[in-house]
Amino acid sequence: MVLANCRAQFTASDFEFVAKVLSKKGSQVSLVELLSDPECRDEMLDDEALAKALYSRQGQVAVSQQLYFYVLTRMALRRQGIEDRELADYVGALLWQFSTVQRMHSPHEKLPHQFHYIVEMLEALATASAAEAFLIRVHMGNYALFLSGMFRAWIERRQQRGAPDFSFYEEIGRTSFKTAAHHKLASQLELAQIYHQLADGFRYARLALNELSSQVWNPDAEPPIS
Incomplete structure (x- = not known):
């Protein structure tokens, strides 16, 4: 089933990508906080610099589909006034899973x-x-x-x-x-x-x-x- 689990499946490369992008804009990013503090992680994932980097195709090869779909879905939903992160996680997981044709039909x-x-x-x-x-x-x-x-x-x-x-x-x-x-x-x-x-x-x-x-x-x- 589709579950709200994109954030639970981020990879080491995902966290490195987040830290790299946010460091470029002068933010102080700690990989330890990203890995151990869910609230800190979620706040960093809301930074528009991440979505811009993904839209411009910077690092897309290096990141997982879970990170890619979560970050972009979260931003799109917020523009429609939907602030719930769990809902963004679910819709991101839906896009990730339905990108596979077999999963889309089952x-x-x-x-x-x-x-x-x-x-x-x-x-x-x-x-x-x-x-x-x-x-x-x-x-x-x-x-x-x-x-x-x-x-x-x-x-x-x-x-x-x-x-x-x-x-x-x-x-x-x-x-x-x-x-x-x-x-x-x-x-x-x-x-x-x-x-x-x-x-x-x-x-x-x-x-x-x-x-x-x-x-x-x-x-x-x-x-x-x-």
Whole structure:
């Protein structure tokens, strides 16, 4: 499953990159603090110099996808008024995982389902167990956010031919996350609050990813849904 765990998977190279970039702007950076003090780490990760370095492709080869997606997602969400770091961590992890085509189409490694369209997920809910339904609904919310956030131009092109518009993805995303938030597994996985926030603020999260995709994505790219 997608978990809010980007920050827990930073590498030694990631911390060296953070220290190097921030030192260039005159900040006093201690690798010991970065490694041992989560609050210090989080404050440093909010520095705009890091996002600028990543946007300009400085050091992208040296950093992990977890650092890359967390830093850029965090900045994009903050521009939409979303300040919660755990939510940024979750959305960053979503982008990291869905950058792999197989993960994009599978709700969970232990489930046999491979979904390419939201309608397939809706149909699967009819025969799913309670646990399977939870996984499918979470995946449906993630899928709706990923498609509507990172492939804006693709949706707009399809909309002109009668395909669903952004309101469809926003409704699917909101209802999927809202339902998932009330499942006991969401509490056990400590994801209930994140799902509630995505249900309430889906549109703003989508707009944040629209902005991010325009800066780091090919604007004419199409998702690998077939």
